[in-house]
Amino acid sequence: MRKTMNFLLCMLAVLCALCGPLYATADSVAIQAVDVDAAVNGIQLYAGRTLTDGATFVFTVGSVPIEIGGQINLQLPSNWAAPTTSFGWNGYVAISATGTAAGAPLALSTTGYTVIIEVSTGGAQGFAAGETIKIFYNQPWLQWYTQNNVPITAKAQHTANGSFADCTVQPQVDCIAGPPAFVTFENWGLVVEKGQATKSPVKVRLVDSNWITTTTTAPLTVNLSGMVQVYDQNTYTYTYYADPTASFSLNQAFSSTTNQLTIGAGTSGGEFYYMTSTSAATTILRVTSSLLISP
Numbered sequence: 001m002r003k004t005m006n007f008l009l010c011m012l013a014v015l016c017a018l019c020g021p022l023y024a025t026a027d028s029v030a031i032q033a034v035d036v037d038a039a040v041n042g043i044q045l046y047a048g049r050t051l052t053d054g055a056t057f058v059f060t061v062g063s064v065p066i067e068i069g070g071q072i073n074l075q076l077p078s079n080w081a082a083p084t085t086s087f088g089w090n091g092y093v094a095i096s097a098t099g100t101a102a103g104a105p106l107a108l109s110t111t112g113y114t115v116i117i118e119v120s121t122g123g124a125q126g127f128a129a130g131e132t133i134k135i136f137y138n139q140p141w142l143q144w145y146t147q148n149n150v151p152i153t154a155k156a157q158h159t160a161n162g163s164f165a166d167c168t169v170q171p172q173v174d175c176i177a178g179p180p181a182f183v184t185f186e187n188w189g190l191v192v193e194k195g196q197a198t199k200s201p202v203k204v205r206l207v208d209s210n211w212i213t214t215t216t217t218a219p220l221t222v223n224l225s226g227m228v229q230v231y232d233q234n235t236y237t238y239t240y241y242a243d244p245t246a247s248f249s250l251n252q253a254f255s256s257t258t259n260q261l262t263i264g265a266g267t268s269g270g271e272f273y274y275m276t277s278t279s280a281a282t283t284i285l286r287v288t289s290s291l292l293i294s295p
Contacts, residue, residue, distance in 0.1 A: 029170060057137065057171060070119050073117075092138040095134060143175055146174075147174065147175045183288075197253075201271035204269050204287055224272065248275075
């Protein structure tokens with residue numbers, strides 16, 4: 001039994017030597033950027049935009065120093081601007097450090113969407129516990145869709161031959177839609193029979209300046225009107241006139257009519273029914289609101 005225990009202890013010692021020290025490092029990474037919604041935890045960024053002020057990732061060394069030959073890796077989303085060390089490009093990255101780390105020769109490189117910071121083996125010191133290393137991510141463009149908890153992962157290798165471990169605290173980032181900029185139709189090219197309501201509702205939705213569906217924080221009134229398209233053979237252009245027979249209702253039975261639709265607070269759109277008695281072959285629906293073109 002004693003021989004077996006000694007053998008197991010020797011095997012454990014060999015594994016530890018191969019895999020590097022086993023400890024909780026408590027490293028952390030935070031993101032600093034212009035937060036467009038401070039009421040929500042983490043950092044909220046507008047999808048589809050370019051961060052003109054950039055973003056800064058602050059890596060804080062935990063209880064265990066990062067020795068010479070160690071590394072810090074920051075994995076950025078593959079649908080953001082790829083990090084690069086080429087100055088002037090979107091996604092250009094640079095670094096700075098505090099304390100003894102400020103004097104450590106650091107090797108900065110990128111591969112794909114990963115930023116790599118290595119404590120050069122030619123240096124005399126590494127990163128002490130509690131010190132910070134900042135990664136500046138300049139004017140990156142972001143993904144063109146909304147997403148909560150965008151995956152951004154940082155990990156560190158504390159010794160030249162050690163294993164990588166994810167940081168205990170990771171950046172918390174959400175990509176959200178911007179404020180409403182336009183009202184647009186969801187269902188285009190409807191076929192309408194003269195004097196009859198549309199068989200299905202006409203749907204409109206709110207989009208931001210990048211055409212991403214968004215919501216309104218306050219009720220928004222949308223004005224409804226109909227137009228008639230007429231081809232002018234003399235000028236070879238189309239002319240548009242108001243359709244006096246156009247009518248709208250919030251129900252298919254047309255129990256009442258309206259020329260306005262209210263999009264409720266916290267929602268992204270609405271729907272209505274349309275009817276016309278015009279003899280024109282083509283009619284056009286028009287929606288207008290108080291939205292500014294550039295929010």
